[in-house]
Amino acid sequence: MRPRTSALAALAALAVGFTACQRERPGGDGIRLVLRHQPLWGDPAPFRALLDGFERAHPGVTVDAQAIPNASDLAHQLLLTALEGGGGDLDVFVLDVIWTAEFARAGWLADLSGAFPPDRLREELLPGPVETAVQGGRTFAVPWYVDVGVLYWRTDLVPRPPRTYRELEAQARAAMARDPALRGFVWQGRQYEGLSCNAFEAIWGHGGEPLRDGRLVLDAPEARAALAWLRGLVTGGVSPPSVTTAAEEETRRLFQDGRAVFMRNWPYALALLEAPGSPVRGRVAIAPLPSVAGAPGPGALGGWHLGVRAGLAPARRAAAERLVAHLTSPEAALTLALAYGRNPARRALYDDPRLRAGAPAVAALAPHLARARPRPVTPYYGLVADALQGELSAAVAGVRPPGEALRRAQAQLDHLTGAR
């Protein structure tokens, strides 16, 4: 008898526990917006204050900020399954610049052209992000913060930043001759999206343009030259063989230890390199990427937009649009820049004295961001990204010669996009 009652008691306790675990629904007619964004490293208070300010200005609306994974791939997967499945707690969410076109085509993003006319966006924001957020003359997302690929160089090892690829190699070799333990140029060559960024930057630096009339053309002489150059860096000894497995953090650690002359990375690394206790503090600077001709090479555009889910009820949708407007307003952008080092998408902010004083590194990025070029803006980018990364990695790691890798990539791309 006793075991049975104790078992029943345990079951009853579990049942009560489960019902108590259910999330409380907001009572009455309040709107609860769910904002899904990536974790903003640092003190959560300023961001919370931003959301509280919105809630105060719009009584009856609460914002529930939920985190999604930091890695772009994982965030993409999570959002894809949530949006395709139709369920999920999701009203306003972040979008990587490379999948905005894809999500817009899938019909998962609300058309925001009413609240955010494309012309106004083009006027107020940087050109690169707007190109990825406005599809077919309609606004599907609002740029929130942006990133660009830049070249880091050691001011104590090299007299001035290189302008051409030849100069980069020559300067790297000269520094390596003086100190054999140094690595010349470290970049991200692992098989992932970062490699695509590096590869596109090399292609643009060699004068290539992969997106022609909405079609991705990879098998072109400039692209072959670019990949041959990247592979040549590894075989020639300018880059260590470890770049074929390096992501951003590996290269950052190597550069921060003072063991590399040049590094290609995103601007986030500067704060860490200049932190107290860093071996290279005060001895690094940022420069534009080199190119074949000597003009500043365009860096790959990174960054995140804010989008509103399609199919929301009118009241909810209006509240969501107001939240997006609040989070992309100049004051909010300034807060994000000062508190979290996020580079704003607003052009005017870079001349703001508050930004110059509080986050000079962010303000100094203005010319780089103006030049930032987005990776091919096409709804097929997600579909082909995986095949592209594989073939680029094959070329960089020496599995296949660059020409053959690009041919195979083009064949796979054509099959994936043509077989509709």
Place this chain on the structure above:
Amino acid sequence: MRELGERRQALLLAAPAAAALALVALWPLLAAAWLSLRHVLLVFGEDRFVGLANYAFLLRDARFWSALGNTVWFTGVAVGLELLLALPLALALQRSGALVRAAVLVPWVLPTVVAARLWSWLLDAELGLVNRLWPGPPVAWLGTPALALSAAILVDVWKTTPFVALILLAGLQAIPQDLLQAARVDGASPWRSFRAVTLPLLRPAILLALLFRSLDAFRVFDAVFVLTDGGPGHATETLSLYAFKTLLRAGSFGYGSALSVVTFLCVAALGLVWLRLLARRRGEALR
């Protein structure tokens, strides 16, 4: 009469479990098979019946054959190494106490993702411990196509050898001791008694371990995903990783399902082969 009634009762009692199994295992399989006959692109809202076109493309797909080759190589080498290493380990564990046995199990207990992350740091070309101790210039373990798959095999062997050793240990403990004593009395050397007495009686355990491990190794995903995510130029991409990328990264559900179905068929064939061998051995032992 009584037997029929008992059989019907047995079937009725087993029916709920069978229904649950059908729901959880059979239905997703049928759904995947159904999806594999369609061309489904989530983003573009495409969903149409294409018959066996996905399979036709699969047969021409170089990436599929490379993934299959990687998977078969991985399974063969990993399982072979695990067996070779686990057998002496099991013999040694026979004489050890519970503490040593528990300590040996530690790699198996670690989640695969954690173990793979550990090894990816150890094998890091610049900062890894392996390169620090390596005589000669640093080697890019995970960046060289030939070495990357071997690194994945190493992680798998390190992690699951204790598991195989455990299965073999159970088999060893089932061998009656008087047989070995009789062999000793007859003057057999330790190696002779191992080969003539232990090994034949251990065959069912070995086959069982091979069955478990080869099915698991064929479906390897997490170790490769964390170590190299398919490796330099798809050099370490296995079937399950290719299917995952096609399904969830590209959103191509039709072709991804075709890949999953083919993986299932390979694993099922492998399992049937081992089970047939296992049944035959058991049949021989009884005779």
